[in-house]
């Protein structure tokens with residue numbers, strides 16, 4: 001376009017206002033420009049500029065400080081960071097460099113700035129980690145948070161300074177025509193969008209500190225048009241629940257939050273708008289998708305490219321230059337996938353995004369797996385938390401956040417952290433009706449898993465989750481030895497290995513993957529028939545995400561969690577990074593793990609009710625399509641083990657009082673059951689008066705007893721770190737004293753199908769669904785009905801011939817109970833039923 005036609009193109013123009021003087025067109029870094037002077041062209045020649053334009057556009061005296069107001073913050077701004085604290089000031093000047101400003105940046109070269117940026121990012125990461133792991137003293141947390149904020153300021157300023165420095169050498173001078181399009185009376189620029197895309201002007205608008213950006217154009221369409229596009233691009237005939245609405249909202253430029261269950265079809269909510277907007281702008285509009293994993297990015301990009309959608313990923317392995325070239329070219333990719341770390345660290349990417357932004361070509365930001373932003377969840381990623389900079393730096397660009405796992409608290413947290421403005425929120429039920437949730441007791445024997453696979457899932461695909469890398473390797477090896485095609489997967493594998501394992505599993509060559517949690521995000525294999533957790537998941541969010549990988553084709557699938565209370569300590573020792581840490585677990589981590597323990601300990605409530613209640617959903621157990629508590633696996637036996645429990649606790653007490661004895665749970669159980677081994681003879685342990693006190697009990701039942709005593713805090717384990725490993729020994733817990741002195745009763749409830757109890761002295765027994773328990777009381781049977789729902793449903797007591805005599809006695813897990821006496825004439829019938837379960 002010629003300069004004259006450019007200047008006259010006001011009618012169809014897009015208006016944009018210059019911001020404060022600091023955000024107006026800027027000169028080369030070290031130059032000062034007087035408002036009435038001429039400006040300097042790229043080749044050094046001077047050319048005149050209009051006085052009106054220059055005075056508004058260039059401002060009075062242009063210095064580094066005027067360009068970066070945040071570099072020289074006002075003192076008041078710092079005060080809320082606790083600058084009054086001498087400790088903070090001291091730490092700040094030692095670690096961050098400047099007490100009150102970032103003025104030191106002026107004198108640094110771009111290279112030095114890069115180094116400082118890396119240093120600051122690493123420090124910021126460490127501080128954030130310490131906050132995560134810190135056992136809090138309020139003051140320390142306050143100081144750490146203040147330091148973290150200072151680092152974040154520093155990182156932002158460093159990024160700006162780097163972008164400024166790296167582009168300042170070849171800083172483009174705006175043409176006279178461009179400058180004359182400034183309307184001083186309204187402080188508004190009138191520049192047609194097409195002119196902004198001209199090569200001459202692009203670099204001007206791409207600079208980080210520039211005129212106000214063009215607003216990304218809106219491209220709404222009718223529902224019929226969206227449906228047509230769905231068929232044309234994805235060969236899908238109908239939208240699923242919430243998809244169309246989410247597409248329409250984001251196309252209208254609104255921030256959007258989408259919560260759909262795993263496999264619900266979240267990707268389509270942003271992929272369809274991305275394709276449409278790209279088509280309508282002739283390839284100018286780019287949707288930027290932030291996704292947590294490189295492997296996931298590759299999968300998504302490959303799947304889109306296979307459908308003919310122009311998508312690229314900007315990750316470690318990609319040719320950054322060619323991606324940047326495409327983003328600066330005329331026909332840009334419709335979708336750009338990046339990791340949050342890339343957004344956080346790459347000043348190159350930042351510059352490219354600025355360029356797109358100022359040209360009005362940023363269609364939207366998409367934050368996939370948005371639960372990683374929330375510190376409440378245990379999938380929390382530090383780089384995710386920094387994503388609010390997208391809103392800070394590109395305020396007009398709509399954001400869409402998607403997740404399959406978020407409690408109401410998580411949702412609020414995500415919306416707040418991303419600074420979404422009045423978002424359209426779509427929350428679906430997280431219930432996965434085709435998944436059967438099972439919790440089984442975990443024994444020391446991996447045979448259980450082998451038998452389960454051989455019996456129920458022999459030819460089917462599945463995932464087994466374990467916490468440690470070596471335990472994944474071991475279990476996969478055992479399965480292979482037993483003729484089950486299995487491979488292991490964890491973060492320690494090389495990228496090539498990971499790809500190969502994933503490809504084998506995806507194609508069905510290897511049916512089972514034994515993996516740490518690093519496996520699974522974004523997996524779209526439809527026929528996963530089972531997911532086994534052989535170790536405790538870190539949180540119920542994790543559990544829901546990980547089990548969500550089963551049955552994506554809608555056909556029945558099973559998720560089995562092997563539970564032992566003693567796994568709690570192993571999970572608590574895991575740092576957020578997934579590595580064993582000697583630091584105290586954070587409060588959030590403890591809370592998350594404890595929620596999982598409570599979920600497992602509850603053998604009565606519908607598992608689906610428990611899980612969905614955690615995510616803030618009400619679910620009627622009548623609608624449960626299967627869980628281990630609602631189905632026949634829910635038969636429970638109750639035994640009064642008060643005597644055995646007291647003997648067990650006093651055994652632990654005697655070792656606790658002996659300064660030379662440290663016994664693990666298994667060693668204690670062996671002494672308790674009177675095992676005749678070398679270990680039980682050591683130090684005369686077999687002479688202890690409690691030796692053999694539990695000799696009538698099976699190993700299973702004794703383990704259950706000790707686990708329940710640990711759960712109740714009557715016993716506890718303490719950790720000793722030795723030879724690079726952690727060892728756990730038993731001692732009395734905080735509730736031991738009252739337990740021993742009050743001589744309280746101790747009933748143990750368990751599944752007779754999974755726990756062998758050994759000698760049955762006092763008859764106990766059964767029950768079925770909905771859970772009710774029958775106890776043998778002298779000549780009669782009495783039923784205790786355990787109610788998991790807050791309001792008992794009368795219909796459940798509608799058994800003819802039964803007399804309800806007593807109710808609302810809370811059981812050991814706090815459920816209300818109802819006792820029912822069985823009339824003598826029914827006793828025989830029930831006795832037979834009962835005996836068949838013993």
Ligand SMILES: Nc1ncnc2c1ncn2[C@@H]1O[C@H](COP(=O)(O)OP(=O)(O)OP(=O)(O)O)[C@@H](O)[C@H]1O
Nearest residue numbers: 236238239240262263264265266267268404522524
């Ligand atoms: N409207 C639809 N009709 C039919 N299939 C659909 C529809 N929407 C999405 N799908 C398909 O459903 C599958 C799951 O979609 P997608 O991967 O987007 O799920 P997701 O919600 O992102 O799951 P996850 O949280 O596990 O990543 C894909 O194979 C996708 O092609």
